Amino acid sequence: MNVSSLDISILVIYILACLSLGLYLSRKEGAEGYFVNNRKTKPLFLIFTALSTSVGAGTVLGVASASFQTGISFGVLFMIASGLGWTLMGYLAPRIKKFGDEQRAYTFGDYLFHQYSDRTRKIGRLVVLIAYFFATGIQFVAFAQLINVTTNLSFTPALLIVALVTVIYTVAAGVRGDFYTDALQFFVMFPVFIFLFIKGFSLVGIQELFILPDGFLSLYNYSGPIFFWAGVLFGFPLILTSVDAWQRIFAAVDERTAKIAFYFSGVLKVGVIGASIFIGLLAYHIVPQADSDGAMFALMAEILPSGLLGLGLASVLAIIMSTVDTGIMVGSATITKDFFLAKHPNVSEKEILKVGRISASLFGLVGLALAYFVQDIVTLAIVSVQVLLIFAPALLGGLVWKVKNEKSAYWSILLGFLVTLIILPINVNLAFIPGLLVAIIVYIVPIFRERRLARV
Template identity: 25%
Template sequence: MEISSGNIFLIAFYFIVIFAIGFWVKKKESVREYLNADRKIGLLQTTASISAVMGGMILVAQATLGFQMGIAAAWYFIGIAIGMTFIGVCAKKMKKITEEKNLLTLADYFKEKLDHKNKILSAIIIFIALFALLVGQFIAAGSLFSPLLGIHYAYAVLLTMAGVLAYLVLGGFKAVVKTDVLQFLIMAVVFGSILFVIDIGEYTPSQISITSIGGSYIFSFLIIGAFAMISGADIWQRVFAAKNAKTARNASFLSAGIFLLFGIVITVIGMAAKNHFPDIKPEEALYHGLFQLIPLPLVGIAVVFVLAAIMSTIDTELFYLSSSLSKDFLKKETTLPEEKLAKNIQKYILVLACVSAVTAIVFSNILTILFGIVSLSLAISPVLGASFIWKIKNNAAFLSMLAGLLSLVLLTVTGNFNADNSILPLPTAIIFLIIGQIIFRKNKSK
């Protein structure tokens, strides 16, 4: 479909605004604000920044599931809400540690609670998962904007990359938070109004049954959604940057409800696409459900909404990955001055943006990437979650994460990895964590 010149102007205006935010932040911010917003972001900003992490890949994937499963696909977002609630409960403990030890990444936490080898292993797992998520966002951008703007897929990917770099390199994490607020407000307005303007069609009984997918799928969605949040390094980065523990806790609780509402709306979009375009590929549900079923004058707003969702995740992953490369893989006792750290992050942002965009141009199976990310996240979730409750042995933690990672590798190299068994790293990691705790219990140093 073609969009009007007015809608194209709206999209261009959005790019100008986010660049202006990056430029404005750059003129006023300190090095510490570039790195972590000086750990002073308030409740609205923290909530908006957490909620805006939901990117284009989740939009595409959830609409696909809504197309295939109906409203029952929303169980995944119920799991996400449970995970965010757990983060809120644990926010006070996490904030105390991050402020005392000046932690920047989730891998820093693993080093503080465990040891250096656990930091490195967790950093590797998190890096791979977030890089895959980053690639997935670029794939979503190219797939959606190429037909809308009438440009080649590769150009749509590169345009998105340029838009993010325009403000991220300038303003760092503070620019991420500021643009997240804008992007969240856009997403909230669209989600709040879309059910009133979209042509939904007539549902079948199975589409509106919350239990139509069966108990096993419901359980899997709850577990995957919850643990994906608990191990979300990008989510915890917002907790680190909140101005205090109360802000981090309340923002997490609020985000739980927001995620659930967003998830229901995305699922309904997929269901509407099923009712009107039953013969399309499920992966095209978001495009047809969102852009074909709303009034033409609103298409530009919908495009900006998807841009906001995608770019708010791309900037987050780029900044976290660049921070990880600059900090997590240093020698055990090595520290960098904040000015040097900020410059390294800027450099890695540019490199990772180019590498991930090129990867997205070459590979484009978004659902496989999504389930791979989930599997990687599940490999570290048991250790992270248990660390808030029990004293975890260092070697037991390492064994658990390594076993979870190797189970995913084994599935992949044998050609058996799919959506149904993507949950395998979770029970594997839990079992080996228990085994490790038993084996190493006699040696308190381990």
Template identity: 25%
Template sequence: MEPVDYIVLVLYFGTLLVIAVYANKKQKTAEDYYVGGRGVGTLPLAALWMSSWVGGAAIMGTAEKSFEIGISSLWYPLSMFSGFIFFALIFAGRIKRLGDRHRHITYPDLIEQRYDTRVRLVSTVTTILAFVGYTASQLLSAAHIITSITGISLGYSFLVATTVTVVYTSVGGFFAVEKTDRFQTLLVIVGISAVATPLTWSALGDASRLGTELPADFFQLGSWGWGAIVAMFISMVLTFFTSMDSYTRCFAAKSVRAARNGTLVAALIVLCISVSICFLGMSAKILIPEGTDGSSTLIRLIMHVFPAGVKGLMLVTILSAIMSTADTCILCASANLTRDVYQRFINPVAPQARVMRISICSSILVGVIGALVGWYSKSIINLLIMTFTINSAGLFLPTLGVFFWKRASSRAAFWSMSISLVTVLGWYLGKGAFPDSVLFAIDPVWPGLVASALLFFPLSLTAPGYREAEQNG
């Protein structure tokens, strides 16, 4: 690393903090802090979607998998692309209309409006667990990048990544996140597709080397393993329908059209960037010296191939993608603690000034807990897939019931969510305790979904009565 690369990094961190201070002056209410006053247009909304999904796993994880198994790694971003499309066409407009009608801020707001307080509580617990996991994975990625850039220990890198991310998120809230995400999405698009890809192509000299020097199975779609691919695809797509950031994006949109179109634009951007990242990971298999594994593939490619100045720009590009996802995760879990716990159960009549203070404190708490979880984690992509499963298996069917099944009952939603959550967590514990067990080799998403279905449908159909759901047009 040359001095100019360090200057780029310092300028990036400084820009984030300045934006946070500016944004803090615009926020007066919790609605401002968490959904930006419900006035976000199509392109800013696409940037917010990008910040939610194109982080450590999408960039670092896809590059690592591309380095290890080739084009089969594209199943991760393809499942993400599919989730965007399905959500935009099926849910985005409905969520926006219902959210505006009832002034929803969080996913549990919508769940309680359709079911009851018990169901809200279970969805809140599930969402907090998932978003702490998401936060941990992003801070873990950011710490590894800072270590690669500066050479300082991983512990100090964790401290830097956590401090900067937590400060600009907690102080600036939604307005800071929205402004930084525009900046960071532009960095990702330019850095990955317009800078990194051409430079790597040039370093290869001849792109045909990919076909002649890589193993044949690098060009097989199923080399990841079809069982793992299907389970990941299901978990990812279902997570779009149950992840709270999907709902806050729609609540924040200025119109139904913006909610739908912003999601579709994000899908196209994700697809373009992911193909570039796959190319980078496969190229690294040729360009990076032998004897290395897939960990930190993209970082090592940058350090090995790119010139001074560009190294700093590229590392900041990756860091910006990761930190933009981390800020979204922190803000979502903070909303759960503030809106769904404090305002709902502890102090429903709290003045806005106090709610804002609680919001900032909640953001700090989530960031610290996420950093601690990340410190004890090893695999970025495995941590992400685990949190996708926790967030999707038990919540998906009751969420569909909100919009499409009048007979869905509160009792059914409560027990299906609760037992599914316990099943998924228990399955992961079983996988850790009995790694050679045939039973626990089954991906936890399947027993989680089965447990949810076996409770949700029978309990709804046998309920003596049910509450009519308010339907969207």
């Protein structure tokens, strides 16, 4: 990629600005501010951060890559599941916010403990850490690819630069800094997306855009009909199983704010996924020789002029940074609250903050190691999603039907997780189907048995 010194300068300035903001906001930070922004986040900030965090490399780069490679299938599935899921989350947000305020919660591990038991939280925290290692790895890989295509650095040194920037920034800033930079990143992303479309469609007309290979307009081209319909049926609770979504709700100023923010963010999320499909198809026509994972970067380099290309690359960087810092914060909050505070409940706020920052550093480094060994963005995204989905029965049962059956929740999460892990090496795209089916069956059978015995 031919990137001018002006474009690289814009990228470097953006990185330094985010680092500076993170360090500035870290001054006099307390534990509540570090993990949940003192539970005072207003509607616009909440919309910006919920959307920016959700729209990471797995969404924009992953959907664009899949569309470039196989057409609309993966993106349409993601749009339908996201629309249903964010609507569900908006409906449940007031209940989650109420619980968070009453229990001073940081993660949904706190909910598993309160609704079910300590051992349910213990297995839950293990699953969360594994899932978010993969989710963080996605962002590191995407960030390293961005540096690679702009500077011609090989993947390994690019990855090390990524780790240094993101870990330092996140450890310093916490969730409060995450929220402020998410707002900045929101406004960096959208103007560039708009220009990319204007320029792209001036080169490729609407009719020409849909002149594609056989199967590209099929809903089943990505991985067949089973994957598509199972993804729609089982994938919509995904946002409910995202620890970062719970953190955002806990951080809201009140229940109404949480509800409105998630409804609005859901509409915008569906729009971004749709835009990512078009970006992938535009890249297929304009830069057909590009590597699928780098299709969006190649498209930018081809059609954006110098200066605007720098802003375009900064927008991709914004997408990545807004998600990677959240992934690290989820890992930090899980380790701090569900491991450390579970054993040391009476430590000072200063000690909590110290453990949180150390945990963020360690979590970021482990995510870095994973990204080094698994460099496929789509695979990393699918694995992280599938591992989290097994929480859906226990969370829906507790929030919607007020179920408090401890054995159901514990064994549902444990066995669903194990089945998913066993199937992943065999079929990475379809492992979530048997895993989630086992989680559902194991969750509901003891409940029906207890109710039948109660009638007798």
